Amino acid sequence: MRKMIALIVCVLVAAGQLLAQSRTINGKVTQDNDRPLAGASVIVKGTNIGTTTKDDGTYSLTLPANAKILIVSSINMEQQEIPIGGKSVINVTLKPGDKDLQEVVVVGYGTKSTRENTGSISKIGGAKMAAEPVASFDQALGGKTAGVQVTLGSGVLADRTAIRIRGINSISSSSQPLVVVDGIPQNNVTNLNGFNGGNGTRFDPLALINPNDIESIEVLKDAGASVIYGSRASNGVLLVTTKKGKKGSMKVNYDSKVGWSTASKLPPLLNGDDFTTITNEKGSNRFGTGTPYASMAQNSDINGDGKPDRTNWNDIVYRKAMTYDNSISFSGGSDKMQAYGSARYLKEEGITIGNKLTSGQIRLNLDFTPKTWFKAGVQTSYTKTLNNGVLTDAYIAGTTISGWQAEPNVSPYNPAGAYGYNLTANGLLGNGNNVTTIGGVNYLPSASYYLNILPQIKLQRNDNTAEDLRANIYGELQPIKGLKLTSKFGIQYLNNFEDQYSSPLVNGLGSSYGGLVQDQSQQYNLWTWQNYVNFDKTIGGVHKIGFVAGTEYQKNTYFSLYTGANNFTDPFFVNVINGAYTNTIPGSSTLLDNTGGNLNASGIISYFGRLNYSYAGKYFIEGSLRRDGYSGFGSNYQFGNFPSISLGWEVTKENFMSHIAWLDYLKIRGSYGQVGNSNGVGPYSALTLFSGAAYTSLNGLGITQAGNSSLRWETAKKTDVGFEANVLKNKIGIVVDYFDNNIDGLILAAPTLYTVGIPGSSITSNIGGMYNKGFEVTINSTPVTMKNFSWNTSFNFTRIWNKVTGLVPSNGNADINPSGIAAASLGKRLGVFYMPKWAGVDPQTGNPEWYAANGTIKRYNFGATGANIWTDDKGIPTAALGAGDYVYQSKSGLPTYYGNWDNTFSYKSFELSFSFSYQGGNLIYNSSTAGMMTNAFSNNFSLILQRWQKPGDITNVPKLWLADNTANQASTRWLENGDFIRMRSITAAYNFKKSLLDKIGFDNARFFVQVFNPFVITKYSGLDPDVSTSGTVQANGNISVGIDARATPQPRVVTLGLNLSF
């Protein structure tokens, strides 16, 4: 830093020379209707001398002796150049410009006008993100622009989100884009939760960014735009820019929202009577009608209301949830200082009981321009969020396992039980008079079923308290016009405190350990230092050149500390309180070790450059290069180079185009480049690791990972060709892109033979290949503009073809199939479903049938013995249905097309907008229903009522057979069409009249009602076709896409909102 100070001094000296003799000029800048234009910039051409207009549009400027021309400009206005001559008063009227083309887009380490841009970049205004009642802004990105698909993990608050830009671009690494906030590349953590592999309460750290603070998000999609981020760019880049104060305006903005959420669809659970019928039929079919098995389900009155208990567990688990979201911001500035400050308080309940987010967020952005040649500023924000999580799909104790499967003929309440809950001595749901064990055999799915969801949630905790502190400081020198030197230093301190409490009254860890608190603090410390030069110059009026060159250093440190306490004095104590626990196993003197922790660090060293040239505003060429070194890459490949070239041609500027009146603007552009993906290469992924390997009290050392010194980034060779056009007097804007993303060196956990015995039986290696090809179309239009009425519409469509082109050659390119039913398979679409084909139910016997690999039938005969268990449809014994009968399906869980259609109608002060999103071309494996059709002693989905009962019944549901789930095994029986159209939101708004507002001194007042996720049109029978799987964003989540594994349903949210600004 000392160097920088020395330089600033040097520049001060240089700037002193600018003083010379002068005179003063005055004037007023107006808009076309003679209204004064505040904040317009008035600059002497060829100098840095200038000012901005005051609120009444006037200005006063001291001119140097050599001043000849004045440049007057303002946002969204056409710039004018006026000769000064001998005038002392110059009044100017500016005309509105073509908004889209004047627009500036943020690119890596700089900005550009849309017109000059040669890469594929979509810009999304922050207001669109803030308008949706979702916990994190990335969940609102879906459908906002072509080429971006967002899949929500589930309807649990702030669950992780899968963001896919132009398809899934990795197999085993992350396919999440790089997120850059205010120029600082973020660390790639997508889930702050650590316990149980992060699969307890999942928590997306992007939920810590206040969407109201976002000015815009630029999505960099092709290599031309993204290559400046080198080894982290191949999944695309999201550039998030927060708001800045604007010169000449002082604004206060207040947003208040209140929302009501309900489940958009509830699981179709059986009621108590149907449960009794079905359960007893399971038993009687198998063991006979006169046996005790035929009356396993029995009425009880556990809650003591004098009636047989009937519980709709949906009423227990799900609720109408409230959201209160209030935020305020202040922004404004003068010539020399601009500020934006905001605060937000959010209280959001999830539709699942116990699920809640409480968040406080604060931000201050300052830009300080003491001299024309020096500018500095800070961007700071702090967020603290408490996430009261719930276990859902990954645990027996989860709401979508025990909550769905528990018997509807017992009550969650028992006046005689602990805290009034129906709990057994070992903390399970009391089964009442139901008989679940006969002859020593337990017919529940296992002895640890069922948890009583109510105390499971009410008496226990699964909390995450996350803090996110960001602070950037930058300084910018402009020693000569067109040259800017920027140094920026940023820190991000992300900390999550995870706090679990398991009650001794509830079965699980708490009941085993006499109550258990588990606390974990995870800290991510990231600092970034950037130094770069921007230079822009126009030579001879037609040659425009520009370059960016710089360096970036990043260091990321991860630290975690875990502690716990168990065996508490009394269930009253639910925290780590000195003396209130023994840390021994109840009834024993054995001490448990409730501590742990980890520490790792990684660094990135980067050099980057971009050179662009344009001729006459018509022809554009740009070349970029980034050299990235990452400490996590193998020692043979620690640095990599990532180049790209892009071209643009604004055809409508050619003379021969001038007679085509309907075409206002046409630019053709293309890019080719190589970018990398290292999101998935951990700090020590390349190393052979010998770590602590203790054997009780003996310290040891053992191998924990077999390394690969050649491990490096995945390489994507990306081609993009597209055009941007405005037609019919700019009424319709069209953007079309063709893309071809050819990826090789995909990092795969190359599986080794189990018999080799290395840890994890795999070595991460750069071996795979895949492509994503497709096209995107975006059409923006204002078909109707009348005095009182206008209609804006925007439509986008993306089509993607995907194929896996390389796996692990040394393993004969064997499929990678983590779920057993969806594979990465050579020559096929990623995640192609792989399972036997279901043949239906034999109408005579009610037995299930599948197709063998050779097309014949394999029937499973309930109750048969020996060779007769598996027969063909003629009763001739066959081999059991096995791995040999698995066949590839034509589709995977990955949509092949998706898009969105937005509409806004304005009539006078009223506004109505609605948005549809759609996707398709994929299948969904309905693992939820497969599990909920169990023949165990369990509640079922109502589909089971269609079971086969007597010869001649035509149905797809086999006869019931207690404890035998052979019929429910993976097959195409559970595979469904995943196409859907969702009405994403519908909003009606009223903007208070200008005349009224002027009287009370307000700029704007808006009231709105929104229904989010009102309906979905789909053939999919599950809860939501977009809730694909809890594994979506987990390891191998790229392959196991489209498996609906008991995800919590999506909410439908009604929001009332008020927005005031003055």
Add this chain to the structure above:
Amino acid sequence: MKYKYIALGSVLIAALAGSCKKSDLFLPPTSSISQTDAFSTADRIEKSSVGMYDALQNANFFSGRILIYSDIRGLDAIPNTYFGNMGFYSTTSSSDGTVALAWQGGYRTIYQANLFLQGFTPNASLVTAAKAAQYVGEAKFIRSLCYFYLVNLWAQPYNFTADASHLGVPLVLTASTDPFAASNQLPRSTVKQVYDQMESDLLDAESKLPLGDQAPDAFTKVARATKGAARALLMRLYLYEGNWAKANQYADVLINSTLYSMNSNPITAFRPPYTSNESIFSVAMSGADNPNTNNSIGEHYNPRARGDIAISSDYVALMDITIDKRFINVGGDSLVEKFNGAYWTRKYEGITTDYVPVFRYPEVILTKAEALAQQAAAPDPTAVTLLNSIRTRAGYTVPLAPATKQDLLTAIVKERRIELAFEGQGSLEFNRNKLDLPAHSTVPIQPWGSSYRVLPMPKYDTDKNPNLTQNPGY
């Protein structure tokens, strides 16, 4: 104007060279040392030897799971789908995840032993001769112990063919340095080859391992390999081979060593500190390094924990439950309890800290009894005495007096089943004794020698290794 360009030049240089050193950003790992360093001093070699036992605690193998798999495939532990189709015979398939993880766990443990031998051998001079011998012995013992379960669960028993020439499991005796090399695609050795390898490893281990009497503490005697542990496994190998003389010989060596004895109460060996003289070798566990709440043996057997495995009434029926101390409550504790309408074993009640018993002294007594009984035409009186010593300890006052050799053998096998229940020999006993497995739970009868009596080679491996022959029926 000169100043301006000087300033510009300086700024440019500063910005581009403005500087962080690579060494500040690219730091060596904090959580691991290199493989070379792991064998660089006597102390680290000692730690690396302990690492083999850490590997032995593999969550899918000797954390207790492999014992459980043997038992839920027998008659006395009730199979549960928590373990996939492991316990359900014909419905088990080559893509069964539980089967694959167990297979992987076994070879993972073997890899650690092989890797230790490879890392240690060039550095053997760093440690004393006694330590060097001990480490090699430990590696070979651990490797053999894993092969014992692999060959007995994934292959038909030794006596399936007269010369044990049927297929066993691949013998991996080195840690591969190129995991993708074709040389890793080993075929299955015959069962005889596997047994012979175990025998030669164990004979070497027996000669090299410490006796255990010099052990600094009871923990080391039970939880680390000793001559006794190697001999107990040799004894079991010979018994399974039907080599009665050698089985008897090794039982004698163990008995005569006087290092081991039976506790007066059958419960004692299963309660802390788990290191009584009855235990010859156990895989130790502690609250600090239990495999996982979902993998420790106590979690699976204890109905107050996960409680996955109830025990069958067939098992209870083997005992006189009014007398047998392996059933009744003795001093407020018992080895069987009735809970929620089902029977449960209480051999593992510590949830996370139960040692996983591998060899206990009663097995030595019963093996000697069986070996003697097999070698005599009439009921061998010593064998009867030995058998009754186990029963007397269990509280029976009337000694058994079998009339024929067959009666005696039947009684010994039954006593083994009672005494060693839930310690990993459940189905292996049915296999080596050529017994059909009767129908139980939802499992139909499994005749001796039928295909499903052995587990499938995981499809994961057969897909990648063309030389790995699948078992019939899968």
